[in-house]
Amino acid sequence: MDDDVVRQAPLFAALDDEAAGALRATMTRVDLMRSEILFNEGEPGDRLYVIVDGKVKLGRTSADGRENLLAVLGPGEMFGELSLFDPGPRNATATAIADTMLIGLGNDDLVSWLSGRPGVARQLLGALARRLRRTNESLADLVFSDVPGRVARALLDLSERFGRPTDDGLRVAHDLTQEELAQLVGASRETVNKALADFVARDWLRLEARAVVLLDIERMRKRAR
Ligand code: CMP
Numbered sequence: 484m485d486d487d488v489v490r491q492a493p494l495f496a497a498l499d500d501e502a503a504g505a506l507r508a509t510m511t512r513v514d515l516m517r518s519e520i521l522f523n524e525g526e527p528g529d530r531l532y533v534i535v536d537g538k539v540k541l542g543r544t545s546a547d548g549r550e551n552l553l554a555v556l557g558p559g560e561m562f563g564e565l566s567l568f569d570p571g572p573r574n575a576t577a578t579a580i581a582d583t584m585l586i587g588l589g590n591d592d593l594v595s596w597l598s599g600r601p602g603v604a605r606q607l608l609g610a611l612a613r614r615l616r617r618t619n620e621s622l623a624d625l626v627f628s629d630v631p632g633r634v635a636r637a638l639l640d641l642s643e644r645f646g647r648p649t650d651d652g653l654r655v656a657h658d659l660t661q662e663e664l665a666q667l668v669g670a671s672r673e674t675v676n677k678a679l680a681d682f683v684a685r686d687w688l689r690l691e692a693r694a695v696v697l698l699d700i701e702r703m704r705k706r707a708r
Contacts (some may be wrong), residue, residue: 484501491559492533497602501699507598510586515579517658524576528566534558537583538645538658540577542666552667553618555580555657557644561610567593568611580658625669628707631678633668636707638688644696648660651690652698659693682706 489495490655495503513532515521522528524543532539534556541553541562553575556562565574567590588596597604617640638655648652659667665675679695682688687703689696697703 488558489533489535489621491665492561493560493606494531494533494588494603496606497600497636504704506588507586509592511586513585513587515583515585517579517581517583519579521577521585522563522573522682524574525572528563528573529590531561531567531593532577532587533561535584536585537579537581537585539583539585540578540580540659540663542578543575544556550666551669552663553642554614555659555667560644563587564607564611576591580663630668630670631681632707634664634675634678635682635703637664637668638695638697639700639703639707642700646697649696652696653700654694654696656694685708 489507490503495506498506510533512535513521515537521532521539537561538557539556541556543551543553545551562577563573566572597607624636628636637660638657641657642653642655645657646655648654657664661676661679662672665672668675679688679690682703683690685698685699685702687697687706688696
């Protein structure tokens, strides 16, 4: 397991090596294959998860069956904490979009870790605040930006987590199908495909299977504004 990645997670950030090791020992490992569902929206939840390796999408389904993706998370990120801090059903469905390894912490263990450790609680509050900020930005994007702008923003956001520099650009292996990318930006697949094709024609990016290579990040940033 990649310890450095786990130590970046907000849950571990305020702990010294010894405490981090002890916390780690109380957590259970879960392995998921691509497309496997960890939990469904509406189920009771009593466990939060930290991603060690792989990727997880968090999505919601409307009454008429349409899907919307709230986020795509990668190594070092945490999810599943809402139903612990505010007891209630799971707010979204969590599905692996690549082979994924997680470690999970149950409610009772979390409560005992938080008591007497204000540093850990502060880190978790910081993570929740960052998520609220990002959610507000996505909401404003949905209202104020056109689809190409939202696609550009989503790809840049994914590049911060999954981008790897290559000779000709930043390769972002997002592992999303075009349908899932459309669900992430809240638009139809056709409109998202058109936006992507336009970016390709302008030489701003190159499409690969479940990945893009960003060739002109400055132009993409301007388009995302
Ligand atoms: P929980 O409700 O227990 O299960 C679903 C999880 O999805 C939730 O906890 C959060 O951890 C996560 N989640 C919900 N909404 C968002 C969002 N807007 N951005 C990122 N993660 C989210």
